[in-house]
Every structure is written in C-alpha cells, then in structure tokens.
Amino acid sequence: MSSGSKGKVLLVDDSFMNRALMCDILGDEYEVIEAENGVEAMSVLARMHSDLTLMLLDIVMPEMDGFEVLAAMNKSGWIEEVPVIIISSEDSYTYVDHAYDLGATEYIQRPFDEKMVKHRVENTVMLHAKQRSLEKMVIDQMLEKEKSNIMMVNILSHIVEFRNGESGMHVLHIRVLTEVLLERLAKMTDKYDLTPERISLIANASALHDIGKIAIPEEVLNKPGRFTPEERLIMQAHSAAGAEMLENLPYYGDEELVKVAHDICRWHHERYDGKGYPDGLAGEEIPISAQVVALADVYDALTSERVYKPAYTHEEAMRMIQGGECGTFSPLLLACLREADSYLEKELKVKSNGGLAHEEMTNLPRSLLKVGGASGKKLQMLEQEREKRIILSRMSKDIQFEYEYAFELLTFNENGARILGLPETVSRPRTSENMRKTVNFDDLHELIDRLQAVGQQDPPVEMTVRANLPEGERKFNVIAQSLWTDDERTGVIGIATPIE
Numbered sequence: 001m002s003s004g005s006k007g008k009v010l011l012v013d014d015s016f017m018n019r020a021l022m023c024d025i026l027g028d029e030y031e032v033i034e035a036e037n038g039v040e041a042m043s044v045l046a047r048m049h050s051d052l053t054l055m056l057l058d059i060v061m062p063e064m065d066g067f068e069v070l071a072a073m074n075k076s077g078w079i080e081e082v083p084v085i086i087i088s089s090e091d092s093y094t095y096v097d098h099a100y101d102l103g104a105t106e107y108i109q110r111p112f113d114e115k116m117v118k119h120r121v122e123n124t125v126m127l128h129a130k131q132r133s134l135e136k137m138v139i140d141q142m143l144e145k146e147k148s149n150i151m152m153v154n155i156l157s158h159i160v161e162f163r164n165g166e167s168g169m170h171v172l173h174i175r176v177l178t179e180v181l182l183e184r185l186a187k188m189t190d191k192y193d194l195t196p197e198r199i200s201l202i203a204n205a206s207a208l209h210d211i212g213k214i215a216i217p218e219e220v221l222n223k224p225g226r227f228t229p230e231e232r233l234i235m236q237a238h239s240a241a242g243a244e245m246l247e248n249l250p251y252y253g254d255e256e257l258v259k260v261a262h263d264i265c266r267w268h269h270e271r272y273d274g275k276g277y278p279d280g281l282a283g284e285e286i287p288i289s290a291q292v293v294a295l296a297d298v299y300d301a302l303t304s305e306r307v308y309k310p311a312y313t314h315e316e317a318m319r320m321i322q323g324g325e326c327g328t329f330s331p332l333l334l335a336c337l338r339e340a341d342s343y344l345e346k347e348l349k350v351k352s353n354g355g356l357a358h359e360e361m362t363n364l365p366r367s368l369l370k371v372g373g374a375s376g377k378k379l380q381m382l383e384q385e386r387e388k389r390i391i392l393s394r395m396s397k398d399i400q401f402e403y404e405y406a407f408e409l410l411t412f413n414e415n416g417a418r419i420l421g422l423p424e425t426v427s428r429p430r431t432s433e434n435m436r437k438t439v440n441f442d443d444l445h446e447l448i449d450r451l452q453a454v455g456q457q458d459p460p461v462e463m464t465v466r467a468n469l470p471e472g473e474r475k476f477n478v479i480a481q482s483l484w485t486d487d488e489r490t491g492v493i494g495i496a497t498p499i500e
Helices: 014-028 038-051 066-076 093-101 114-163 169-188 196-208 211-215 227-248 256-269 288-303 316-320 331-339 341-352 356-372 376-395 416-419 433-438 440-452
Strands: 006-013 031-035 052-057 084-088 108-109 401-405 409-410 425-426 462-469 474-487 488-498
Touching: 006 014, 006 038, 006 474, 006 488, 014 031, 014 114, 031 038, 031 052, 038 052, 038 066, 038 425, 052 066, 052 114, 066 084, 066 093, 084 114, 093 108, 093 196, 093 433, 108 114, 169 196, 169 288, 169 331, 169 341, 196 256, 196 288, 288 316, 288 331, 316 331, 316 341, 316 488, 331 341, 401 416, 409 416, 416 462, 433 462, 440 474
Parallel strands: 006 031, 006 052, 052 084, 084 108
Antiparallel strands: 401 409, 401 488, 409 425, 462 474, 474 488
16 A cells, blocks of 8 residues: 555554554554544544544543543544544453443454554544445435436426416425424424434425416416406316326326325415315314415515515514415414514525525535535535635634533634643633633633623624733733534634734
C-alpha cells in the first residue's frame, strides 16, 4: 500500500509506551494519529471523523475515559462511521460487555501478540468497508426508487395544475406547508402518532390532493368569475372523483401511500364544523392527513394569484384563516399555523421568486446525513463547506469558539487558543481551572445565562468579556449565537474581538 493511500487510524491511549508500541506495529500500513486522552480524541473526531479508517481506544484514561468517548460517539452518530477496537488490560466481563454495548467492534486484551493485533485490525477495516459498501448500495437503490415515485407523482400533479391554469409550484408549496404543519403538530401532541416516516408519507401523498380535477370540464375549471350553483356542484365533485380514481387502481391499492392519498383526495374539502364536502364529516372524523392538507391548500390558494383573484399578502391570509373567513379548522391546527407564522412569511418571499423553500434548504444537510453516503456528490459538497470553515477559522485573527452541549466541549480556533494560552479543546469549561484562571468567571457566567435565556429566533448575544492574559487584563467584544436542532439547543458558536 503506497503512503498516499494509507488509511488513518486514531490511537487513543494515555500511555506513551503503549502508543509507541502500537505505532511500531501499524505504522507501515496506516497513518497513525495519536491522542493522549478522550478529550483530544473528541477534538480529532470533530475535525476528521469522515477521514478515519479505525480507532484504537483505551478505557482507563484521565479527563475522559474510553466509555465516555464511545457514549459521545453514539450521540453524534460517529460510531456508525468509525469502527472502534478497544485495547485494554481490563479483562472483566462487565468492562467487555459494556464496550460492546456502546458499539465497539472488537476487544483486544493486553498483553497481546503483534500478529493477532494486525489480523484483528485488518479484518475490522475490511468488514467495515464491505458493510458500508453494502449499505450505500441498498440506500442508493431505495433513494432511486423513492426519487422515481416522487417524480411520477409530481409529474401527474403538475399536469393537473397546468390544466387548472395554476402554477406547478402549487404542488411543491402544498408539500412543504403540509410537512411544516405536521412537524409542528407532532411537537404539540402525540395524539396522531406522527413519526418522521409518517410525516414524509403524508407530505408526498399531498401532491395528489387535486387529481380529481382531471375529470372537471375545462370551461368550469378555468372560469374567471363566480360559479353558478350547478357549476359549483360540478367543481366540488373533483374530491370524490380523485378518490374513486385511486380506489379503482388495478395495482398498488394496498400501498400505504395510495391509502393516504385517497383520504386526502376525498376529504381535504371537509371542514371541522361539518360544513364541508363531499361527506359532511366533522371534527376528528376527518383524517388528520386531510385536515392538514386542507389548511395548507387554503393558505396557498389565498397567497397565490388565480384567474379569479389576485394574491393576498401573508398577513391578510393569516387574518382571514384565523378569523374563520375560509372555513373552520381544528383549533390545534390553527395553533400550529400561528407557530409557523414567521417561517411561512419567509417561505412566501422565497417562493414568490421561484426559489426553494427556506426550511427545505436549512434541512438539507440534516436529511443528507440521515442517509449517510447515499448522495456522494452532495455529501462531498457539504464536506468541502466544512473544510472551508476550518481554513477560514485558521486564517482569522479573532478568537472563534464553539461549544457543544452534548459533549461539554469548548473548541477554539488556533489563533484564539494562542491568544488565551488555552488548549484548542477544553472539556467541561464551567469547572475547568484553566478557564477560571483565564476568563473572568463573572463575565463567563453572565454570557452563559444570557445565551440560555434567548429563544431560537432571537438575535445573537453581544457583551464585553474580560480575560487575564500574560500581558495583563484585556477586554473582548463577544458575539455569540445559540445553535439549535429542531427545538433543542445543541451548542453555541461565537467570535471574540479585542477591544483596543
């Protein structure tokens, strides 16, 4: 194996002699990256977990032991990317079982035979590579099938909208709005068992909500003025017609997507007070999928231009829906709509320019990571963005920092660590003696309290923080922003600029 193609092995052990021995055994075949403890290991993983071939991990170490490292890797998902071999002199079944429970692939007990270590490492690397290859193949096949299904649904829906004289973007808007409302609803109640998979299924099925309009005569479908009573009845028939089309499918009638689409087609014009059509269902008699699509449909209809009306503003649409001018909806769904208010306004501005929805763009990295390796090009682009961030951080003359709540790790850029005289990674900074000596603790606690008090939509926190440096006390202007995943606060990112 040439030096340019060597795999990277992260060796984590607090004993210099143990690390030196392992480097002698593996140095010819692998590029060995050393870490003296778990904190250093987490810092290396944060920077280059996607580049690592294997980790060799000791259990008993200061600051952060091997079990804590494995637990942290489970929280971050890195345990799926990097196979871990435990190398330890601990031989009790409790230790061994706990290591396997936390995701370790192998357990090697000291003292060990050099050939045995080489064979175990080679086998682990080979098996992990085969497993990842098989996973990627299966995921790619599933995604390709899902892509084809969604593409066909969207093509059919686009044809319906085109015939109806509406923008084909209506289908996309309904899908996005449906997903947003369902996600809010899932956070408010567990009444409907809205798993992420169920939300995705309903959002995909929403594209078929108006397929029954294929059966409506064009002179009625695109009439610019008010309908006569007879024409209104013809137009209202589209919901039952769409459901009947799905009922009479020669194949796939038992597929869950078809069943959900049927419910949406037939009942997305029902109203919570029972005054909708075609069946006059009321309240929770209406499937939640149809209730949510109905609300999404009304909002998009109000904020979009039609042959018979101009587009209303977001504020006007919200007022009309909440005021009951567009029919009656579940109070819980109206609360979800209010909760999504700021997002809907942003999304409306984006879609008016023909762009992607804001939430779709912000969720893209997360959705890609969920299917790890399924889209190599997109993941490569994300990785390039990560690398650019690291490079820019190294070039910066300011102090840049990032704190992760899950691991209680505070990370500085190289320049920041140099200025403060601190390591690049500080574990448990609130109780760290080095932090206490360097950063004014009153200022630090005030910054922490202010960050914990702000909400997800609030602006960054800005304040002056004092630091004790070798040349004396210096003041820094700190701007810090909380990081969130859904409604969970996951960390903090910020920058500190010296005040001259």
